[in-house]
Amino acid sequence: MPKTNPIKKLIKRSYQHFAARYGSHKRNDKTPRLLVLMYHRILPADAMQAKFEEPGMMVTPETFENNLILLSELFEFTTLSKWIERKNSGQTLPQKACVITFDDGWADNYEYAFPVLKKMNIPATIFAVAEMLNTHAQFWPERLARVVYWLAKHQPDALSDPSLAWIRTDQQGIRFSDSLPNNEELSVLIGQAKRFNDSEIHAYLDNIEQQFAIDACDLKPSLLSWTQLKEMHDSGLIDVGSHTCHHIRLNEKVSEDTIQYEITASKQILEKQLGGPINTFCFPNGDYSNYSLSVVKQNYAAAVTTQQGWNTDQQDNHLLQRIGVHEDAAKDPIAFQALISGWH
Numbered sequence: 211m212p213k214t215n216p217i218k219k220l221i222k223r224s225y226q227h228f229a230a231r232y233g234s235h236k237r238n239d240k241t242p243r244l245l246v247l248m249y250h251r252i253l254p255a256d257a258m259q260a261k262f263e264e265p266g267m268m269v270t271p272e273t274f275e276n277n278l279i280l281l282s283e284l285f286e287f288t289t290l291s292k293w294i295e296r297k298n299s300g301q302t303l304p305q306k307a308c309v310i311t312f313d314d315g316w317a318d319n320y321e322y323a324f325p326v327l328k329k330m331n332i333p334a335t336i337f338a339v340a341e342m343l344n345t346h347a348q349f350w351p352e353r354l355a356r357v358v359y360w361l362a363k364h365q366p367d368a369l370s371d372p373s374l375a376w377i378r379t380d381q382q383g384i385r386f387s388d389s390l391p392n393n394e395e396l397s398v399l400i401g402q403a404k405r406f407n408d409s410e411i412h413a414y415l416d417n418i419e420q421q422f423a424i425d426a427c428d429l430k431p432s433l434l435s436w437t438q439l440k441e442m443h444d445s446g447l448i449d450v451g452s453h454t455c456h457h458i459r460l461n462e463k464v465s466e467d468t469i470q471y472e473i474t475a476s477k478q479i480l481e482k483q484l485g486g487p488i489n490t491f492c493f494p495n496g497d498y499s500n501y502s503l504s505v506v507k508q509n510y511a512a513a514v515t516t517q518q519g520w521n522t523d524q525q526d527n528h529l530l531q532r533i534g535v536h537e538d539a540a541k542d543p544i545a546f547q548a549l550i551s552g553w554h
């Protein structure tokens with residue numbers, strides 16, 4: 211591990227204290243503002259699934275609860291549907307509103323986040339991937355992490371196999387600082403693989419799993435079942451939005467037919483399963499094209515991206531900005547307030 215420069219650490223800490231005290235979350239402007247927080251997975255630190263995740267993807271249940279306690283002193287909580295409905299009907303918006311969002315529809319949202327939200331009576335919005343819920347399907351970053359981890363553990367020599375060279379941009383074999391990859395190393399590999407489109411990556415992974423006889427079916431589903439999502443939706447606390455059918459990044463590389471399908475079919479499936487309207491959308495990986503944005507505008511009242519920042523009531527309803535939350539930046543109250551200060 212490289213040593214952290216103590217001066218740099220001190221400067222960073224002083225900056226965090228300053229941002230925590232004077233950031234946007236502490237100000238009361240005349241114009242209404244909206245902070246949308248982006249969470250993914252809520253997992254205890256020692257959970258098996260935490261091994262295969264990128265560090266930016268999770269917070270622990272304790273950190274999540276502490277975040278909510280702190281936020282509840284500063285914000286009025288709402289859901290994205292309610293905020294947009296109030297905005298579109300010309301009603302007064304809260305001066306400082308906060309929407310908690312969860313991307314993808316992980317089963318751990320039901321297991322670990324929902325009990326906390328119920329206990330504190332705080333609403334949240336879950337963006338679900340309509341055709342992957344209720345199945346054993348995995349997202350490719352999770353698949354890639356599991357495959358690489360499995361190989362490092364069972365067949366380390368295979369990591370230099372040419373069939374794996376596509377994963378890295380330098381087309382070299384894969385090496386780790388230790389015998390098993392850590393979460394940061396997995397995150398770098400996932401970042402490099404993003405230069406391919408989603409179906410190419412799944413095809414590469416199919417080949418590797420076949421070639422090395424990796425059995426990925428012994429896993430319990432990592433995404434929500436319809437029963438779990440319906441129970442949360444029917445509680446009145448959880449608002450559900452679409453995150454496409456298959457978590458396809460809706461950029462220029464994708465055909466118009468696919469874009470149209472992913473955006474409209476996901477809405478229909480969720481509405482049918484939940485028995486209520488689905489009015490909000492979340493772009494996978496924050497990617498969009500002019501075409502996908504126009505289709506989203508035709509079908510939904512609001513959409514969120516991964517663009518970092520706060521929103522005023524002047525922000526485009528379909529390009530709402532968010533701030534991503536992860537354990538490293540969220541477990542300490544000063545670092546968490548610096549993160550949500552909007553000064554990054």
Ligand SMILES: [Zn+2]
Pocket residue numbers: 313314453457494495
């Ligand atoms: Zn996602």
